[in-house]
Every structure is written in structure tokens, then in C-alpha cells.
Amino acid sequence: MGRAFVYVILGGGVAAGYAALEFTNRGVSPGELCIISEEPAAPYERPALSKGYLLPESPARLPAFHTCVGANEERLTPKWYKEHGIELVLGTRVKSADMRRKTLLTATGETISYKILIIATGARALKLEEFGLSGSDAENVCYLRDLADANRLVNVMQSCAGGNAVVIGGGYIGMECAASLVINRINVTMVFPEAHCMARLFTPKIASYYEDYYKSKGVNFIKGTVLSSFDMDSNGKVVAVNLRDGSRLPADMVVVGIGIRPNTSLFEGQLTLEKGGIKVNGRLQSSNSSVYAVGDVAAFPLKLFGETRRLEHVDSARKSAKHAVAAIMEPDKTGEFDYLPFFYSRVFALSWQFYGDTAGEVIHYGDFSGTTFGAYWVNKGHLVGAFLEGGTKEEYEAVAKATRLKPPVEDLAELERQGLGFALAV
Ligand code: FDA
Numbered sequence: 120m121g122r123a124f125v126y127v128i129l130g131g132g133v134a135a136g137y138a139a140l141e142f143t144n145r146g147v148s149p150g151e152l153c154i155i156s157e158e159p160a161a162p163y164e165r166p167a168l169s170k171g172y173l174l175p176e177s178p179a180r181l182p183a184f185h186t187c188v189g190a191n192e193e194r195l196t197p198k199w200y201k202e203h204g205i206e207l208v209l210g211t212r213v214k215s216a217d218m219r220r221k222t223l224l225t226a227t228g229e230t231i232s233y234k235i236l237i238i239a240t241g242a243r244a245l246k247l248e249e250f251g252l253s254g255s256d257a258e259n260v261c262y263l264r265d266l267a268d269a270n271r272l273v274n275v276m277q278s279c280a281g282g283n284a285v286v287i288g289g290g291y292i293g294m295e296c297a298a299s300l301v302i303n304r305i306n307v308t309m310v311f312p313e314a315h316c317m318a319r320l321f322t323p324k325i326a327s328y329y330e331d332y333y334k335s336k337g338v339n340f341i342k343g344t345v346l347s348s349f350d351m352d353s354n355g356k357v358v359a360v361n362l363r364d365g366s367r368l369p370a371d372m373v374v375v376g377i378g379i380r381p382n383t384s385l386f387e388g389q390l391t392l393e394k395g396g397i398k399v400n401g402r403l404q405s406s407n408s409s410v411y412a413v414g415d416v417a418a419f420p421l422k423l424f425g426e427t428r429r430l431e432h433v434d435s436a437r438k439s440a441k442h443a444v445a446a447i448m449e450p451d452k453t454g455e456f457d458y459l460p461f462f463y464s465r466v467f468a469l470s471w472q473f474y475g476d477t478a479g480e481v482i483h484y485g486d487f488s489g490t491t492f493g494a495y496w497v498n499k500g501h502l503v504g505a506f507l508e509g510g511t512k513e514e515y516e517a518v519a520k521a522t523r524l525k526p527p528v529e530d531l532a533e534l535e536r537q538g539l540g541f542a543l544a545v
């Protein structure tokens with residue numbers, strides 16, 4: 120049994136949805152494009168799962184957040200794919216890929232062949248077991264990567280209103296889920312090994328602002344230690360979390376956000392890998408010229424900083440997907456992907472954006488006792504990164520533009536004095 124397509128997108132997440140829109144904008148013919156996804160839903164904006172989806176009142180639900188609403192573009196419902204002659208193969212895992220034969224074998228036993236393949240398999244959440252711990256299968260231990268995880272989290276959350284949650288991990292999932300749990304009236308303790316939250320991005324000063332804000336909402340922080348084991352009841356439900364520092368936290372539920380691994384296993388030995396992902400060139404093309412990779416799984420040349428990077432954020436998934444389709448459909452008119460890294464988050468009434476890189480020295484600006492403040496990173500005499508909390512649209516645009524231009528900075532004290540004014544004047 121088999122089907123053949125000109126273009127196949129393997130994976131049906133954020134990048135797949137944005138790629139599909141770009142294919143239709145550039146004139147793909149009905150029957151030429153197929154998307155295969157393990158998830159049962161058509162591509163959707165994954166960021167909604169840790170935000171609107173977890174709200175106690177009027178929570179976001181599909182079809183409201185199918186791609187590409189997150190970038191104010193068309194909302195691609197299953198009907199849209201049908202109308203555009205795009206084959207959506209949902210709820211179907213690809214279990215092996217043969218890059219030489221240009222075929223994919225699904226778990227249902229179908230062989231799907233392609234002329235051009237776009238790999239958009241994203242990433243999976245790391246499990247506690249990968250750190251030598253156990254208990255991920257307990258009914259009140261939650262991860263958050265896909266819709267099924269989000270539904271499970273909502274159910275568990277609703278079953279322990281007023282109870283205690285332990286959040287393991289102080290990264291994006293930890294911070295966003297902790298905020299959502301508090302909004303659902305659950306008492307939250309966050310546990311992570313670093314000295315402060317969001318250690319991959321925040322400076323100690325920025326982290327301290329967020330931790331104080333979270334504490335004002337009742338969140339308890341236990342830093343510099345990790346989980347050692349769970350205490351379970353006779354039904355296999357976690358009742359307490361034991362930490363390596365010897366403390367024991369009673370728990371009605373646990374949320375784990377300890378990082379991800381890109382889904383590359385199908386391609387090992389067939390494509391060149393780098394930085395945990397699939398190495399691609401400035402056209403998002405892998406070491407096999409018929410195969411492209413986009414989104415969380417792609418390690419691409421970041422022209423602005425002269426390095427190969429793999430990013431785990433929605434904006435790069437959207438833009439790399441669009442660029443790969445442009446490179447496939449109009450190779451002569453498409454240059455190298457020239458991307459400015461952009462990350463953001465929204466928790467409680469807070470909202471920040473970050474552009475660029477966190478290399479070099481950092482200076483802070485603005486009012487850390489108020490609502491608008493930020494930081495600049497300066498490397499080798501140039502502005503390379505900018506963080507802003509509580510900015511206006513114009514201010515965010517200004518820090519983005521300034522970071523893109525990498526202006527020279529001779530005097531850090533002067534940059535600190537000018538603060539946001541520096542970016543607004545660039
Ligand atoms: P994505 O993970 O979206 O999609 C991969 C797809 O491939 C999935 O549908 C998967 O099932 C499928 N797949 C994998 N292997 C397969 C196989 N063998 N066969 C078939 N299908 C397969 N970023 C940000 O910038 N701001 C934010 O606020 C957030 N918020 C956020 C919240 C939550 C809860 C998560 C989990 C993530 C975020 N992110 C984020 C990160 C952002 O969502 C992420 O970078 C993008 O979803 C990446 O898009 P991809 O398409 O690469 O992978």
C-alpha cells in the first residue's frame with residue numbers, strides 16, 4: 120500500500136501549518152502536498168497550551184488557535200486543507216524513513232513517497248526517567264508538549280482545586296504552568312537546580328523581579344536542588360515529592376518541565392546532525408538535497424551571529440518554515456535565511472520580549488520597582504541582545520530593530536543611562 124506526493128511535511132505542528140500556508144500562497148497544486156502528523160489535530164499554535172488553554176474561565180479551545188492565527192494570518196482548519204487539496208494524514212506516526220528511496224513508512228503500514236521532504240518533527244519533552252528517576256506514569260504527574268498533555272493537565276488541575284502542586288523545572292514550562300496553576304487556585308512550589316529561574320535567558324536581576332512577583336502571588340521557590348523520589352499511595356498516585364536536599368513536599372499534583380530533545384531519531388545515520396538537531400544550510404536544506412528541516416528540529420546558520428543555532432521558539436518555527444518553502448518553490452529568488460532570534464512570554468499581567476543573543480556583558484535599564492525595564496547585551500563592542508518587560512508596541516519594535524542593526528556601543532555606562540532611549544534613537 121502506498122501513496123506518492125511531490126511535497127511531504129513530516130510532523131504537523133507549528134512549522135507544518137506555516138509551511139502549508141506558504142505553499143498555497145506560492146501556488147501548490149491540489150494533490151501535491153501531504154502532511155503527516157502523529158497528533159490527531161490539524162496544526163495549531165502550541166504556545167496556547169501553557170496559556171489560554173489552562174485558564175479556568177473561557178479557556179482557549181480548538182478550532183480557535185489553529186495555525187496561522189498566531190501571526191495574524193489565516194486560520195487553517197481541517198476544512199481549509201481539504202479545500203486546498205492538501206492531504207492531512209493525522210493520528211499517524213512515521214516509524215521509519217528511507218532517505219535513499221525517498222519513502223516514509225507509517226505505523227499503520229503505509230508507505231508514503233516524496234520528491235521533496237520537509238522535516239518538522241519538533242521535539243519531545245524530556246522525561247524524569249532520563250535523569251535516572253521514576254514516576255512519570257503516575258496519574259497526577261503531568262508533562263506539557265501536546266494537546267493530549269494539555270487535556271490531561273486540565274483534568275488533573277480540576278481534580279485538585281485548592282491543593283498543592285510541585286512544579287519541577289524553572290524554565291519556560293515551569294514558569295508558565297506555575298502562573299496558570301496559581302490562576303486555578305492551586306498552591307505552587309517550584310523546584311529547580313539553578314540559582315534563579317529562567318537561567319538560560321534571565322540575568323539574576325531580571326529573575327529576581329519575576330521571582331518576587333511570583334512570590335507575591337503565593338508561589339514558593341526551592342532553588343539549587345532537584346527531585347530525588349516521589350512518595351506514592353496504594354493507587355500509584357504521587358502524594359509527596361522528596362528533594363535531594365532532604366525536604367519533603369506534600370503534593371496533589373506534579374508538573375514536570377525539564378527541557379526537550381529534538382525528534383531526530385528517524386534520520387540518524389542518514390542526515391548530518393549538529394547541536395542535537397538536523398544540520399541545514401541557509402536554505403534550510405539538509406545534507407540530503409531533497410530533504411529540508413525547519414522549526415525546533417533544525418540547526419541552521421544564524422547569519423547575524425555567524426554561528427549554527429537550534430532554536431526552540433515559535434517565531435523561528437514559523438519563519439524557518441516559510442523560508443524553506445520559498446527556497447523549494449522559488450529557488451532562484453530566495454536568498455539565505457537571515458533570522459533575528461525572538462522569544463517572548465506572558466504570565467499573570469507580565470509580558471516580555473527578547474531579541475538577539477545573550478553573549479558578552481549585560482547592562483540593565485528602566486524601573487525594576489515599576490513595570491517597564493530591560494537589559495542589553497553587548498559583545499565585542501556591539502549591541503547583540505535586548506530584553507524588555509512591559510514595553511509598548513513601538514518600544515518592542517525599537518529594541519528589535521536596534522538588535523538587528525548591532526550598533527557599536529563604546530560606553531556601557533552611557534548605554535545604561537540612555538536605557539530604552541538608546542534603542543528608540545537607533
Ligand atoms: P512542533 O512540536 O510544534 O510540531 C512537531 C509535530 O511533529 C508534532 O505534531 C508531532 O506530533 C509531530 N511528529 C513528531 N515526530 C513524528 C513522527 N515520527 N511521525 C509523525 N508525526 C511526528 N515558543 C514561543 O516562542 N513562545 C511561547 O509562548 C511558547 N509557548 C510554548 C508552550 C508550550 C506548552 C510548548 C510545548 C512550547 C511553546 N513554545 C513557545 C515553543 C514552540 O511551541 C515550539 O518552538 C514550536 O511548536 C516548534 O514548532 P515545530 O513545528 O518545530 O514543532
Ligand code: NAD
Binds near residue numbers: 377432463
Ligand atoms: P527549558 O529548557 O526552558 O527549561 C528546563 C528547565 O529544567 C531548566 O530551567 C531547569 O530549571 C530544569 N531542569 C533541568 N534539569 C533538571 C533536573 N534534573 N531536575 C529539575 N529541574 C531540572 O525547557 P522547558 O521549560 O521544559 O520547555 C520546553 C520547551 O518548550 C522549550 O523548548 C521551550 O523553549 C518551549 N517553551 C517555550 C515557551 C516560550 O517561549 N514562552 C513557553 C513554553 C515552552
